Amino acid sequence: MEMMLLKNIKDIEALVxxxxxxxxxxxxxSTVSNEEFNMKSQLSRYVAIGELCKEHGDExxxxxMDRNDEGRMLQFFYEIKGE
Numbered sequence: 241m242e243m244m245l246l247k248n249i250k251d252i253e254a255l256v257x258x259x260x261x262x263x264x265x266x267x268x269x270s271t272v273s274n275e276e277f278n279m280k281s282q283l284s285r286y287v288a289i290g291e292l293c294k295e296h297g298d299e300x301x302x303x304x305m306d307r308n309d310e311g312r313m314l315q316f317f318y319e320i321k322g323e
Contacts, residue, residue, distance in 0.1 A: 251320065252289055258316035259285075264306025266313070268292075271299045 259266045259279045266279040268288045277288035279302075292300060304310045 252292065254316065254320065256285070256289075258313060261312050262304060262306065262309035264304065264309050266309065267303040267305065269301050269303065271301055 256279075262280070264280075268277045268279055268291075269275070270291075275291070277284040277291075279285050279288060302313065304313055
């Protein structure tokens, strides 16, 4: 399970699409508190998106529980970095 730090995610819809393509659970964890959200759960996702949109939206890490999903998420980060 590899951690990826979220920074300046402006396209939340693209993030959600990337997560939807993942087969396993995708966790969003705060780097400053003990909060953790399973992004495959619709309820958790709504709360997590609200947190990402707040002032400190860059204090989050994303974890893929399925190693095969890490490549998809890394591709997502590569694509948004190029924008």
